[in-house]
Amino acid sequence: MTGMRILAVAGGYPGWRAQALRALAAGWPPDAVTWTESDALPASAAGQMTLDYAPAPPAQTCAVAEPAAPVPAAPVRISRDFAALLQHAALYRSTQRWALLYRALWRWQNGDRSVASAADHDGARLHAMAKAVRRARHDMIAYVRFQQRAGGGMPEYLAWYEPGHDVLASAAEHFARRMGKSSWWIGTPHGSALWDGQAMHLSGLPADPAAMPATADQVEPLWLAYYQSIFNPARLNEAALVQHMPVRFWKGLPEGPLIPAMIAQARAGARRVGQAAAVGEMPGKPVPMEAGRAQPPRALPSTLDQCRRCELWRHATQAVPGCGPQGARIMLVGEQPGDQEDLAGQPFIGPAGQVLDDALRRAELARETVYLTNAVKHFKWVARGKRRMHKTPGQREVEACAAWLEEEIARVKPRVIVALGATALRAVLRRAAALQDHLDAPVLRGDALVMATYHPSYALRVQGVRTPAQVAAHIAETLARARQLAEATLPA
Incomplete structure (x- = not known):
């Protein structure tokens, strides 16, 4: 040769x-x-x-x-x-x-x-290579995260990924079937794939991740809150975690930055605390005992997330504390967080929060000047298909959260407290009270004046004598009167 x-x-x-x-x-x-x-x-x-x-x-x-x-x-x-x-x-x-x-x-x-x-x-090497390629395709399908393109236009969604092997074309076929007519673009260091809704366009040139900027994903904060809430330190298996979700993929995942901190917390003692709680829930032999001896008074937990005074924490994503400036003159107290508030961890951001925002504007009150909270800090719900439907908290749950509400009132020291709904009114007054008797009759509670009006969610479901416009108008009028009273000097 x-x-x-x-x-x-x-x-x-x-x-x-x-x-x-x-x-x-x-x-x-x-x-x-x-x-x-x-x-x-x-x-x-x-x-x-x-x-x-x-x-x-x-x-x-x-x-x-x-x-x-x-x-x-x-x-x-x-x-x-x-x-x-x-x-x-x-x-x-x-x-x-x-x-x-x-x-x-x-x-x-x-x-x-x-x-x-x-x-x-040679056959063993071929089979090992094919197995690695199939694993790389599975990883790409599992760990690609799309974001909406900034400014709109085509493609609608963007993603950046760094596969270990040349599986871009194979994985792109999967996303084309799953995402229908929505256009998207996946960039890699060795090429890119563009789906215009009807046809696939593959390029072998290296892609630039900065060429197509993505906008902030509105669903991402909710997903991060949900991901943190389902993390169980007592069941953490670091070896299995790294095996099924290798570290090299974390940088491309929205929840990736949270994982090292959660692992560190589990190592620092959260795993032992979680295991102790699970052991405490195990069934045992019942022992007859007086109620006072069986349930002695316990100190209030140091943080709201540690509160276990009622059972609502078991099915809620997280506790929703109040928010607003310290020393606010007006405090608005609702019933409990809703579905969106439970996921985001903030009060009054769902449909009822939109009604409240409109009433605040009509009352010439800025949302950031009032303190917003709820009588119950966890979301109580029942399942209806795939939806979580609101369920009114019972008196036991209201009493379990009373200490947190009292702490907020003592810390903020509002001049006017507006109770939104009957549950909030009973929680603020710490006694049985009918909402209709207090709609236009403010009462004193210590150094604060308590006013009552309808809960904003009532305007979304009211039927019969009142109309949604009338309910919304009453809320706005009550807030306007609360603003006037807060600005004035209360009598001794």
């Missing part, structure tokens, strides 16, 4: 297949061929080896001696399973993949079918 032939592969598996069929037809054995990518050719190859591109040069220009093996006259036929194995292994990102694929194909063509077996040396 007078030289070594270089076969350059362009276009992945289809390009390799065309070159491999030409090499088989010419009878070139694997040790007479050097395989390379079309964009990674050696600079000095021209003076030492013959470079072979498609279309093939005439046979007389090849600087390779006549092969010892005869040129196969019959077409190359391989089994369907072996073809699938070669296609998957071709996506494995390695400089040796094309040489290995050609050696396996050469052995098959010469009657050695053991090359397709995982027990064979």
